[in-house]
Amino acid sequence: MKVAVVRFPGSNCDLDVLYVLRNVLKVDANLVWHRSFSHNDFDAVFLPGGFSYGDYLRAGAIASHSPSLPTVRKMAEEGKPILGICNGFQILIEAGLLPGALLRNSCLRFVCKWVSLVAENDRTAFTQLLQRGSILRMPVAHHEGRYVNDEEGLRELEENGRVVFRYVDESGKATEAANPNSSMNNIAGICNKEGNVLGLMPHPERASEPILDPCGKTDGLLLFRSMLEFLRSR
Amino acid sequence: MKQNPTLNVDLTEQETCGVRKTLGREPNKIEWGMLDIMFSEHCSYKSSRPLLKGLPSKSKRVVVGPGYDSGVVDVGDGYVVAFKVESHNHPSAIDPYNGAATGIGGIIRDILCTNCRPIALLDLLRFGDLKNKHCRWLFKHVVRGIAEYGNSTGIPTVAGEVSFDNSFETNCLVNVACVGVGKRGKLTLARMDKPGDYVVLVGGSTGRDGIRGVTFASKTISEESEFDRPAVQIGDPFAKKVVIEATLEAAETGFVRGIKDLGGGGLTCALSEMSNKGGTGVEVDLGKVHVREEGMTPLELMLSESQERMVFVVEPEGLKQVLNVFDRWELPHSVIGRVTETGKVVVRLSGKTVAELPSKILAEPPIIRRRALMPRKHMELWRVIKPKQPKNLTNIVYRLLSTPNIASKEYVFQQYDHEVGIRTVVKPGEADAAVLRLLETDRAIAVKADCNSRFCYLDPFNGHAGAVAEVARNVVSVGAEPIAVVDGCNFGNPEKPEVFWQFSEAIRGMVYMLRGLRLPCVGGNVSFYNEDEGSGRAVKPTSIVMMLGLIENLNWISTMAFKQPGNLIIVVGRTYPEMGGSVYYNEIHGIASGKPPRALVEKEKGSINTVKQSIREGCTRTVHDCSIGGLAVALALMAVKGGLGARVNIDKVPKAGVKRLDELLFSESNARFVLAASENNVDKIVRFAKRNGVPAAVVGEVENSNHLSIFNREAKVIDCLVDRMQKVWSHAIPKLMGEIC
Numbered sequence: 024m025k026v027a028v029v030r031f032p033g034s035n036c037d038l039d040v041l042y043v044l045r046n047v048l049k050v051d052a053n054l055v056w057h058r059s060f061s062h063n064d065f066d067a068v069f070l071p072g073g074f075s076y077g078d079y080l081r082a083g084a085i086a087s088h089s090p091s092l093p094t095v096r097k098m099a100e101e102g103k104p105i106l107g108i109c110n111g112f113q114i115l116i117e118a119g120l121l122p123g124a125l126l127r128n129s130c131l132r133f134v135c136k137w138v139s140l141v142a143e144n145d146r147t148a149f150t151q152l153l154q155r156g157s158i159l160r161m162p163v164a165h166h167e168g169r170y171v172n173d174e175e176g177l178r179e180l181e182e183n184g185r186v187v188f189r190y191v192d193e194s195g196k197a198t199e200a201a202n203p204n205s206s207m208n209n210i211a212g213i214c215n216k217e218g219n220v221l222g223l224m225p226h227p228e229r230a231s232e233p234i235l236d237p238c239g240k241t242d243g244l245l246l247f248r249s250m251l252e253f254l255r256s257r
Numbered sequence: 258m259k260q261n262p263t264l265n266v267d268l269t270e271q272e273t274c275g276v277r278k279t280l281g282r283e284p285n286k287i288e289w290g291m292l293d294i295m296f297s298e299h300c301s302y303k304s305s306r307p308l309l310k311g312l313p314s315k316s317k318r319v320v321v322g323p324g325y326d327s328g329v330v331d332v333g334d335g336y337v338v339a340f341k342v343e344s345h346n347h348p349s350a351i352d353p354y355n356g357a358a359t360g361i362g363g364i365i366r367d368i369l370c371t372n373c374r375p376i377a378l379l380d381l382l383r384f385g386d387l388k389n390k391h392c393r394w395l396f397k398h399v400v401r402g403i404a405e406y407g408n409s410t411g412i413p414t415v416a417g418e419v420s421f422d423n424s425f426e427t428n429c430l431v432n433v434a435c436v437g438v439g440k441r442g443k444l445t446l447a448r449m450d451k452p453g454d455y456v457v458l459v460g461g462s463t464g465r466d467g468i469r470g471v472t473f474a475s476k477t478i479s480e481e482s483e484f485d486r487p488a489v490q491i492g493d494p495f496a497k498k499v500v501i502e503a504t505l506e507a508a509e510t511g512f513v514r515g516i517k518d519l520g521g522g523g524l525t526c527a528l529s530e531m532s533n534k535g536g537t538g539v540e541v542d543l544g545k546v547h548v549r550e551e552g553m554t555p556l557e558l559m560l561s562e563s564q565e566r567m568v569f570v571v572e573p574e575g576l577k578q579v580l581n582v583f584d585r586w587e588l589p590h591s592v593i594g595r596v597t598e599t600g601k602v603v604v605r606l607s608g609k610t611v612a613e614l615p616s617k618i619l620a621e622p623p624i625i626r627r628r629a630l631m632p633r634k635h636m637e638l639w640r641v642i643k644p645k646q647p648k649n650l651t652n653i654v655y656r657l658l659s660t661p662n663i664a665s666k667e668y669v670f671q672q673y674d675h676e677v678g679i680r681t682v683v684k685p686g687e688a689d690a691a692v693l694r695l696l697e698t699d700r701a702i703a704v705k706a707d708c709n710s711r712f713c714y715l716d717p718f719n720g721h722a723g724a725v726a727e728v729a730r731n732v733v734s735v736g737a738e739p740i741a742v743v744d745g746c747n748f749g750n751p752e753k754p755e756v757f758w759q760f761s762e763a764i765r766g767m768v769y770m771l772r773g774l775r776l777p778c779v780g781g782n783v784s785f786y787n788e789d790e791g792s793g794r795a796v797k798p799t800s801i802v803m804m805l806g807l808i809e810n811l812n813w814i815s816t817m818a819f820k821q822p823g824n825l826i827i828v829v830g831r832t833y834p835e836m837g838g839s840v841y842y843n844e845i846h847g848i849a850s851g852k853p854p855r856a857l858v859e860k861e862k863g864s865i866n867t868v869k870q871s872i873r874e875g876c877t878r879t880v881h882d883c884s885i886g887g888l889a890v891a892l893a894l895m896a897v898k899g900g901l902g903a904r905v906n907i908d909k910v911p912k913a914g915v916k917r918l919d920e921l922l923f924s925e926s927n928a929r930f931v932l933a934a935s936e937n938n939v940d941k942i943v944r945f946a947k948r949n950g951v952p953a954a955v956v957g958e959v960e961n962s963n964h965l966s967i968f969n970r971e972a973k974v975i976d977c978l979v980d981r982m983q984k985v986w987s988h989a990i991p992k993l994m995g996e997i998c
Contacts, residue, residue: 036411039678042679077495133674134672135672166405226676235676
């Protein structure tokens, strides 16, 4: 089992994701330069957070034209697990692998803080070990994370359980105050129809060791573990 | 207007004569321009150097001391930490967004020069009153500039210090610090040691931006400053991120012998300082420099401060390998020359020599001995008529919590990505210092910066000695051993004897406390001319001290939040009636005068050692340094952070000479901590205090309630609601910024 972490110029969280895969989970993971990425070698792909190409033009827009994206698309079609975190989510959306758009936060500022998420789909490649309705804590850190879609697009996502994570308060309610960027329907993460491609704005890699979590938990690690479980049972 | 309009330079008569004499000829126009830059206060430290020499700079951990781009200390297991502070006050006062952003850019490069990976940023900011529109504008855009640049480079901004005072209305202070980690055996220095090595210019292309930025920074701010806007550089954080990764990868090849960033003074500064340090010379061909605009003159090329550029000194046999790394990162580069043994900086263009000056003349301008004179009326600042004690002290606590200097700085740090890098163990706002684990070892470091400008104005000696002590207490509070500092000095015009007196007193104060605590100062930055020409007003003297602490055992990490109902609250250190410069006097009574707290080495040592031992012996994990707002505010914040109440008997606090309740509650005396510990650990803590010669007393208990109740003997004198305190404390700055009503 081999996992790729794709590194674009401007990626920031590449080494963090790699650390969790290698040092916390002891997985065979490689940092792959975006120009030399070929899928035959890998069983799963992470598109890490950061500011690929400086987020110039639009967050993720330039990276979505990287030579690595056709490979990512092919792997997605083969049903391999693909996780886009933060800027990685933005890239997946710009590349059309996930629907909708991510706009500037409504407060017009970068927001870095720990948030609560409710897991609404426990069948994706990255959420198998989660309980539906369970609440997870992880940090967000972004300027452009306000998820939007048209009415039909939203309905399609909602009706098919493709809203995987939603921002909620501590009691599990999707309130306005709990929504750090004013995403529609408090959406924090969505998946494709098949459930093997997931994108989310919060950073699971920053919530994968007790020492980093103010509450001493490791909620983010569940996404990584779910993926391993998914690969094992495939 | 230049000091010397004929030559179009700011050099004094004495300086121009000195140059002619040493050189034995008249320099040409380009050479005068290069000398002008290098002799500026910003590059030469000609006023401050004689005094800075007095700062202690050695310890068994110091690997690289002052004089290089950053200080480097050993943190064990073969690893080192590099850190440095830099000011970007002048550009930020004119163009807050770009000024602050490029400040971050510059300090990151300083760390990179040592081949250390930058892992944390700190921002140390001073603004005027937030009720003033101009101050809000500066505040908002400085923070945005730091956020957008820092976040994009993937370096977390983990700590800092923001405070507000009228003296910073026109001249805001923007000091930024960076911390890096690297392998001891792989350090590089900004030197040209070996003739024959190639000189490679890497990164952004050279343009006309930022020309003479340093001479601009060596002037006071005036109405003409608006026209100096072209002297402010424009940053490109994406290019910086690529420069960071490519630099570290290039250094990994083993063929890079020296690295220096191009900041103030551009190529002139980098080439002369590197060759002078190595005792070599250098010859460059300006025709090779990759430029972004046509027709730049040799002087413009030599002075440009275009951002995101580095100079690499590369061994000839490894040149190709190093250039391959830059190519892969698609990073522009040009081989512009070679190291020589001539001792000179030789600049050529189209086959002709256009400038030829000894490196030493450029890099070691003569110092200027400035006159220091205590202002005649300084003592009058200490005179004060004591105000009447307010009846409702509960209300005073709420009011203090909502003053911008005490209020939560979440508005600021929430805009910074303080988590990237997965090292940030103690996050902004959770404790007195930030804690970063070193992924490379099983240790952690603590970082924090401090300075109380109000104290430093009233008494520069005690104020700055106190700044060193406070920042030491801050890192001790999170479980660290203080190991080294860097300082960021911000003062007015040094040509004024009263300003230079403030500076010399500040240095004297820092020397006193650093020696006493046996701490080295491994680098720093001096920014003069922080003055507004219109009003003639200088900023309050502010030498910000940034401390690096080492935590050898992650179990020692402590924070300020009350954690367990039933824990007893202990105050370490004695409270004195030292009200001058306190937030209570300033904000509640409108009194700016008075004598600020004294800073005494023996007392600091005693308190620090008591807390260090208490943490290491496992007696406590709840520690907070008592500073602005006094004991009442310290207790309030520990309650707010923990979401727990407390019952306190303030009369039990160790004190001397205190006759009033408000003095006991709000005095900002040094050398004090507040701890919480379980009952069975209290005796030990008190014993440690006794052994260290400082008083410690149990003053109350943490409660599972929403009340912070403070009693004086039998009488309840304060009854604050924890949730209301949380609200006024966290809403104050967003309210002033118009974000919430």
